[in-house]
Amino acid sequence: MSATGRDSAPAHTASDLAASLREATFVRLVSDARGETLAATGVLARALDDDGTPFQASVVGPFADPDRTTDADLTVALGHAGPTADVTLTDRVAATAFETARELDATTSPTLALAGTIATGDVDGTVAEAAERAGLDRRPGVAVPVADLADGLAHSTLLSGPFSGDADRARATLADLDLPAELTADDHRRVASLVALDVTGSETASTRAATAVQRALRPYVGGPFETVGGYADVLDAVARERPGVGIALALGHDSVREDALDAWRTHARRAHGAISDATTGRYDGLFVARGDAMPVGTVARLVADFRSLEPVTLVVTDGEAAVRATDGRDVAAAMRAATDAVGGQTVAAGAGVRAQFDVSTADLIEAFREAL
Structure with a gap:
């Protein structure tokens, strides 16, 4: 079946995904640009290789077009909602990939999956137990x-x-x-x-x-x-x-x-x-760090965890921003409202949210403050 022009159908369990992979003759794995999803891609790719199933694996940035001309039977999107994917994994991505590999009876070490869950900041208990049984x-x-x-x-x-x-x-x-x-x-x-x-x-x-x-x-x-x-x-x-x-x-x-x-x-x-050089501002419930070209996703995580004096952290550079919350609130909705107001785009990226826009950083900050 062609992977073009269909809605993404999530696989809710490792068994579901394993069943889909068993039926495929050529699999396309599309990861977003994060450690957890890259690890999950590696776990699934190694399982497919064990089974002799051809595959293609790639990493796609948050606003890049994931479409390729490869005629795969099955396209699996890892960490992002792939518009043409047959299967999408957005929760417990590395852990689900590891469980799927075990469903496929692949010879897989838990080390890569464990690294993937560590990359999220929240080690998965199932993977950690498997790692400890394996002698880690x-x-x-x-x-x-x-x-x-x-x-x-x-x-x-x-x-x-x-x-x-x-x-x-x-x-x-x-x-x-x-x-x-x-x-x-x-x-x-x-x-x-x-x-x-x-x-x-x-x-x-x-x-x-x-x-x-x-x-x-x-x-x-x-x-x-x-x-x-x-x-x-x-x-x-x-x-x-x-x-x-x-x-x-x-x-x-x-x-x-x-x-x-x-x-x-x-x-x-x-x-x-970027963290050292950033200009910072503190508002009611919001900490803002602004600077020149920087890896906004990583900076937002580090500032939120180690520098921010407020529960929501917004990191902004020219044309790009990332936001994280440490109190569980839905900052994705606020960022979508902000980018809608300025004609930009928003995409979820694990525990964070990324934005792309064409207005000044000051305009984006103001739009986000109003939305928050």
């Missing part, structure tokens, strides 16, 4: 993808602290601990304590920072990087910076490891630099 252990310390802790802390986008984006400052921070070449569990514990104190004790830290930093602590160890949390961080960065490399990484191609780490460092420097 947690240890004290910080979730970074590289052995060099200063490099890892400076370029992590799992947290935001005084050393973020500055490897020299991260190295100076760690020097106070006088760490040995080979770290013990106690050494890792001391690093984690120092990082938590620096992140939460900063003059710019929000009250939420103490909770948000937990995501980067006590990591699972395993996978192609130093920690599974570090793997999640790389997946999220590379999906946004270099999607082709991201697909190769999710498919398990070790040859792209260094390219993926380069993309991770680039993304982190862009995000942390």
Whole structure:
């Protein structure tokens, strides 16, 4: 059946999706540009490969046209409502992909799916249990993808602290601990304590920072990087910076490891630099960060978790914005109303919302404030 011109039909369970995949002779997997959905794409692609089913996998940006000329039997949209997709997964995407792979009797490690759920900031219990049964252990310390802790802390986008984006400052921070070449569990514990104190004790830290930093602590160890949390961080960065490399990484191609780490460092420097340089404003219930070209999705997440003094965070640059709420409110509706008012577009992106517009940043901020 052609994948063109039909409404998307969601698969509500892993069994539904597995049944559809069993019947397909050629599958197209279309991920949005986030770590969770990239991981889910890799999990499904590996399961299809085990079964000998041909597939095509791609990452599509939030406002890009996902349509391709590929004549696939089945198109699966991951993380976004694909207008021509047969199946759409928007909730528990990595976890559902992992459960689907098990339904297909694929030989699949839970590591990639676990990295995907870590990338959302909310580890899925089903995947975590499978990972622990497979022998993935947690240890004290910080979730970074590289052995060099200063490099890892400076370029992590799992947290935001005084050393973020500055490897020299991260190295100076760690020097106070006088760490040995080979770290013990106690050494890792001391690093984690120092990082938590620096992140939460900063003059710019929000009250939420103490909770948000937990995501980067006590990591699972395993996978192609130093920690599974570090793997999640790389997946999220590379999906946004270099999607082709991201697909190769999710498919398990070790040859792209260094390219993926380069993309991770680039993304982190862009995000942390934007946070440092942003002009901020505080309104009743809304915190706004405005600046020049920046990765608005990542910046909005970091500002909401570590800097914002209000429950809603809006990050704006020329022609692009992202918004996140930490109190559970539906900011998607407010952003849709704002972009409708200025002739822009809105799309949900996991826990955040992205917008594209052609008016000034001041006009977009005002429209959003009125809608909120």
